[in-house]
Amino acid sequence: MRRGYSDKQNLNCQRKKRNVKRKLEKAVAEILLKIGVALIAAIAAGSLLTGCTDPEPDFDDSPLGNFDALAHIIDSRYCFFDDKDIDWNDVTARYRAEVTPQTSQLQLFDICSRMLDELRDGHVNLVSSFDTSYYRQWWSDYPQDFNLRTLQQYYLQFDYSTTSGMIYRILPATNIGYLYYPSFSSGISQLSLDYVLAQFSQTDALIIDIRDNGGGYLTNIDILVGRLIDREIPGGSICHKTGPGHDDFSDPYSFTYKPADATRISYLGKPVAVLTNRSCYSAANAFAAVMKSLPNVTLIGARTGGGGGLPFSSELPNGWSVRFSASPLYGPDGELTEFGVDPTPGYECHSPEAELAAGRDAILERAVTALLALTAPAR
Helix, strand or coil: CCCCCCHHHHHHHHHHHHHHHHHHHHHHHHHHHHHCHHHHHHHHHCHHHHHHCCCCCCCCCCHHHHHHHHHHHHHHHCCCCCCCCCCHHHHHHHHHCCCCCCCCHHHHHHHHHHHHHCCCCCCCEEECCCCECCCCHHHHCCCCCCCHHHHHHHHCCCCCEEECCEEEEECCCCCEEEEECCCECCCCCHHHHHHHHHHCCCCCEEEEECCCCCCECCHHHHHHHHCCCCCCEEEEEECCECCCCCCCECCCEEEEECCCCCCCCCCCCCCEEEEECCCCECHHHHHHHHHHCCCCEEEEECCCCECCEEEEEEECCCCCEEEEEEEEEECCCCCECCCCCCCCCCCECCCCHHHHHCCCCHHHHHHHHHHHHHHCCCC
């Protein structure tokens, strides 16, 4: 029994905890799309149940204290240790050996940043007043497969429209609509999307290009996918941490995507190609996963960069903040999306840098060729 708790108080506290947890678990899927990441992250961290949980260890504001605080936060809350086969005790011991009472703030930041890089996760950042750490190898070790100038000059001929962060037009010499969406952080206006899809209403097919899209708001996936489906479809599932152990997770809770309201303009019953590269991350990664599951959609290009963990932030004694993946997100077929989404089988291709510089985008051309073949009249 906890100090200061009677048996009756302890029983009531545990009963209250179970009731709150059941309600939260039932609402997770709704939270994912309707409320957003912040509350899910709070669930993952257990902050909604702190009235009945043991307090966090107390760390002092010293080099070792801050290091140990960071190591503990990641140890108890990060969600991909087993999936990435990371021995966090070994990692922590190796980097802790570099810290002394005389370690400066700059030196400590460097040590902690290198330790966090061992997680191989673009959602992990250490933030101070003088720097922000960032693991870049999830994209920097791979071909870019995209050049915006090449797209604008050679394929859109500097003649295109923009709205809600989207670039769009009907590709010259074709009847294929083209939409480039560079960031899910750009809010999609329902009215703007009505206008875009009205322009494409008589096209034979549609290309949605999300190359170099580093993610953003999950709610924008809901808006965009809703215009491309005529029935409710599986969107995926999410788990949240239920304790400090590396395998302490809830059961997966599924969520769905629903068609847009009938008063909105949709794009249905026609072939769609989604273009991807390694720099598609986070929300763009989730969008690729759900689009790949649709029967009329072909994913063309390179494997996406991943980012299948919903991020949460915490703070060290010295005021630095740390962001990390706290809740694993799974695709419509139950697949873990942290390591990226592969193109549709047979449609992996790349746009070499030399070709892009010369004005040729092989991924875009592969999409046009594929869609023309799908929409060609039968002979």
